[in-house]
Amino acid sequence: MSESQKSYKVRKLEELLRNKKLPRQVVGSLVGCIHCGMCHESCHYALSSPDDPRMTPSYKADQIRKLFKRYRDWTGRVFPWWVGAHTPLTDEDLERLKDIAFGTCTNCRRCTFNCPMGVDTATLNRLMRGLLTSVGVMPEGVRVVSKDQWEIGNQMGVLKEDFLDTLEWMSEELAEELGHDRAAIPVDKQGSKVVYAINPREAKYDPRTIKSAALIFYAAGESWTMASEGWDQTNFGLFSGDDQLGGAAGRRVFDKVAELGGERLVISECGHGYRSTRCEAPNWAGVTVPFVMESSVMTMLRYIKEGRIKVDKTKNSARVTYHDSCNLARSCGFYEEPRELLRLVTTDFQEMHPNRTENYCCTGGGGAMSMSEYAPRRLKSGRVKADQIAATGAKIVVTSCHNCVDGLGDVIKHYKLDCQVKQLVDLVAEALVLDEPKPAEEAPQVAVTAAAGAAAQRDGRSLTGRRILVVDDEEDARTFLSMVLEDAGASIFQAADGAEAIRVALKERPDLITLDLSMPGKDGIETFTELRRTPQIAQIQVCIITGHPEFRKLIYDRPVAPPEGYMNKPVKAEDLVANVRRILELEKRRA
Template identity: 65%
Template structure:
């Protein structure tokens, strides 16, 4: 099979057609030919439910945008009677842009339509294929481009450099030693012959290091012989989202090779839906590699095993706030991994409330499929989150637990957007909170790093920009109490002017301010040769932040804090950004 040549076709369109042929596996072809347009998929899609009057969101309609190309070039029905089967080719770069809007902007590849299709049409699979075809000719959202390039070249999808990764692990180890009053509590790096090699999502390094500290605390309590790798540590895989199988294979291979080099017995994957699916299920195929010398499991299974085997003791009365559980699409629908987290939740929480529908029928957080990196579709994404918001609200829970970092971000955004009184957390946090650890006897006090209470920020000038006077006062007072010189600004223009006048070491920046937004101030700072060295910490309750993280017209901010803020999160982040360490 080969596509018809057409001298009027654009070069990119021709290349897409040439590669289309190579992507036609039996699974893809069977899905492309078997749709009977019965409409069973329609009500299964969260985009349709939020946009009932717009048929362009229906899975069958979206699938037909890809199917008609297949019919035109690769299926006999389309060659014989193209008008009968609505066969149509792609000719121009505009055709490709239109396809991009559908495959990236109107589907999160959640696969809910797949399990509701009586014909077994797996739309997500060929939607991903179409993404890959577009990526191969450079047609993709800017955020997809940024994240893919980071993962190709730096080795992780958030561009975390090796020195920052190591430094964050050392910092978390230091915090752990203080908390446990045990200098032997540590986060081992590159230790060979361990029972567990622990891999993580770069989001944990960049924005949520507490999850690493909590996992380390659990390994400590279990007496585990474990390590983290210095390289090849990112278990996420943007190839799943971008459709780039080469990226999928390269990322998976780096991880597998590192575990083999360390002679680890089990690769444990921290809580991440697409990371789990990519690493454990899809990765060996992309990497064209059999994995025989080590096992792979989710950290949820590891934690559950520790409790079952009596290696850790937990007290569920420490987590009494009502919780519900959100199934990640990749975990539940694509990997059948949904009973283990519930069993674990019931062991560490006293008030677990099921969300309906659940397990493989659960609705997407709306941040899946790389949607969090595509800010041009944010309004669409948040509108489609209405069904998820209603699901969450109906549980009456105050905490939604999920085993996925993408879901953490997607749920956090929709909770803010729909003003729900909830917060998001992960199982590792709840297990760590429920841990019963006997105090270490006779710990040598002198060896334990001790933080200086006051004056840690002495010598630093920090500009606090926020249009809420109470927040400026709160943050300023806190930072001044720790020795910093603080300047306050109530709007974007003032913040930029004060930054030019005072050249602070750090600016904490609210995104939503009247006039010049924090987003605009941040980009202006980064583009100004005299100001671009000022470190920035975004403090926001709004999802516009995603643009700064994922599209990155400029160097990303050094940190961010979600509103509502608390003393601990502000101090922790500010000290990390300014690289203020505890004194031994």
């Protein structure tokens, strides 16, 4: 095929690369590689697939390097074959590049730290991702999440009404536990010193972390608030390579903090969120941020050091280890503070090796958790992480990143490790001592008892009296979902296909249906549409549970009311119960 027959997307990609303003730091990385292969053993993909040379970082970076040489470097323009300059020709070539850039690298930057030449391979891979994204070539999961962040304002498409309902629900739970409502989560409170921004995953799947944070802010007597909009500190621009999205998402948060008159933006525990908001977004958005930005880990550490909260480390006596998030440790130099905090709230901390900037990726970085098509490869690469964790003998792996929570959770499950993942906020809340309460700035003193974590235990029977229909064609999945929900107190009905689901729904009228999408015969999308169009069962709450996040658009594009929940497989038991409970609670409140 000749160059004149290049596809439209390829020609567009070339045009973008020719005109792209590349900083000289990036150009230095593009021309600096000597193909020495030293990066090979720094990559968890390469280590887990020793027989596949395509996993070596320099090969991945060479994909953009070949293009750069062809269009921007004179040696490549004059002697392309000699120096390895190359251009894709077809859309299939672009798909192959997509597979490499998105499916074989989590941009963890470990190879960058092990390159003798100082080549920043992760940045080059992100550049490749950005070019592909610009011409519409990206995994469906990345496309859907980016679209949500552009259009709805957060990467999980949490609607404002649902977000506020969730905060209210957490405030109510706090009130129940504390016996008063002074710890309620303030929203859009003008003039608060601290504005707290979170990961949408917290609002959607694990709101207990919001509650834990609220309890800590209350205990510290902090003047704080959450924003009703611009609260998403995550940023898919980092993963997709789209600087415009990165800048827009960052600016949305910065503008809200300025509007509320906040002095400090506290970013909940999230590796990429912290890096994006704190370090990259000012560059993408081209702004100088006038307020302080810090991780909630630093905030909690400061509270303890200043005596604003008291903790009892004996409440966390199980052996813990700490997993450094790539974005925090390698890209933000943030690795001592979490350890300092961990030593204050736990009794048995065991270091993981290697650690800090040399730690291995959890496998969930770079947006990998939203690209289910690459899950088998990702889990295979997790062998390195599994060996690291197992060597510590820890029962709890602590991390300060939501992607790491999910990535490590998958690794632990896949490699059958006997441990669980927690965040520092969970441990601090569990260790919190409130018997000598500090006054809130705008509230009288009260004696209360810390009860963070109790909700998790209560979740054990939190679905008592609920009727749930589990629809999945895979018997294993059906059994797992049914067992978890039944253990939580729900009455379960099952269906193995769409037609049966409709029949059972009409007969039993459950409170909620968990619905798989990929099923033989009447698939989940068709079933969902029929459910919504059948008046007798149209009001039943639906939570989609699928291994195909790329189908999400199909569901949301149906001309019927959207589902109340959406979860990607594999599903963790506690997430499932929390999510189902949240859907049912919200419905109850609305009713």
